[in-house]
Amino acid sequence: MSHDTDPVFTVERVRVDAARALAEPVESVDPAENLFDRGMDSVRVMSLMERWRVDGAEVDFADLSENPTVHAWVDLLNG
Numbered sequence: 001m002s003h004d005t006d007p008v009f010t011v012e013r014v015r016v017d018a019a020r021a022l023a024e025p026v027e028s029v030d031p032a033e034n035l036f037d038r039g040m041d042s043v044r045v046m047s048l049m050e051r052w053r054v055d056g057a058e059v060d061f062a063d064l065s066e067n068p069t070v071h072a073w074v075d076l077l078n079g
Contacts, residue, residue, distance in 0.1 A: 009077035
């Protein structure tokens, strides 16, 4: 697979970004867990959203809040 076709938003990248936003170790963030239950809040989601928009993501807060898991976010970000 060429670099041009590699997804920008991999599970690992979004997991790392979420872990940093939560100030938690990456290993402790389960890609299937509800990140709001983990302590993610609207300010952190907005910060992540802005970071991801720089890399071309076209998502909004409502979309991210609907299903706040790493797996769901990867699907949205790469959609």
